Amino acid sequence: MALSRHDNLHSRLVGWLKVLLPLLALVILSTLFMVSRKIDPQDAIPYAEVDVADRIREPRMTEPAYAGVTEDGASLTVTADAARPDASGKGGTAQTLRAELDTPDGAHTSIVAQNGTFDDTARQMRLNGGVQITTSTGYLMTTEALVSELDRTEVTSAGPVAGTGPLGVLSAGQMRITATEGVSGSYVLVFKNRVKLIYRPPEPPPNDK
Structure with missing residues (x-):
């Protein structure tokens, strides 16, 4: 008899919990919605409008990259911190440029501007x-401006260059890679x-004794 009363009590308890627990969950959810702060979607619009307007007024690309192969088989890669197209859409300007030129003969030239x-x-x-121009053949040169063709291997300084090479200190009115x-x-x-070349003989190897 005691066992039967225990089973009946357990069954009634389970039955009541099946009804009460869902009701309790609904009460909690409704309370959360009632006390939560209302979000005004208009709050974010002024910030978005400023950014979009700025982009429309001065369109730009962040960290753009260009990679191509010249008609003579050299590989040219150009990266920048930022770039802006011009009004014609056929050119533009860029800041902090880095160019890497690899020619089929195995030489490498790095240019930073x-x-x-x-x-x-x-x-x-x-x-x-x-x-700044650095070559795999040992030249480190600087100049104020440099012109590089994109469809063929031809890099020409627009003015004097100065720096060092395998033979010493070097300066010239123009430098050209072609x-x-x-x-x-x-x-x-x-x-x-x-x-003008100031010859600097290579240092003799250390005399090991």
Whole structure:
């Protein structure tokens, strides 16, 4: 008899809990909705409008990248911190430019500039502001401006260059990197116009005793 009363009590308790627990859950949910702060969707619109208006007024790209192969087989990669197209949509300006040129003969040239401009019609890029050129052949040169073609391997300084090379301290009125005429897959680095070289002989190897 005691066991039967216990079973009946347990059954009634389970039955009441099946009704009470869902009701309690509904009460809790309704309370949360009633006391929660209302969100005004209009609050975020002024901030979004400012950003969109700024982008429309001065469209720009963050960390753009360009990669291509010239008609003579060299690989050219250009990256920047930011870029803005011009009004024609066929060119633009960029800040903090980095260019990497790999020619088929295995040479590598790295170029860094503060800013630059692109002209898609002329297939040309101009780098300005303390341009630094580093080559895998041991040259480290600086110039104020540099012009690079995008469809062929031809990099020319727009003015004097100065720096160091395998033979010593070097300066010239102009520097040019271009394909060797008549020799496929060969490239030359040419200095001209008032070339000055201060020869610095290589240090002798240490004398091990």
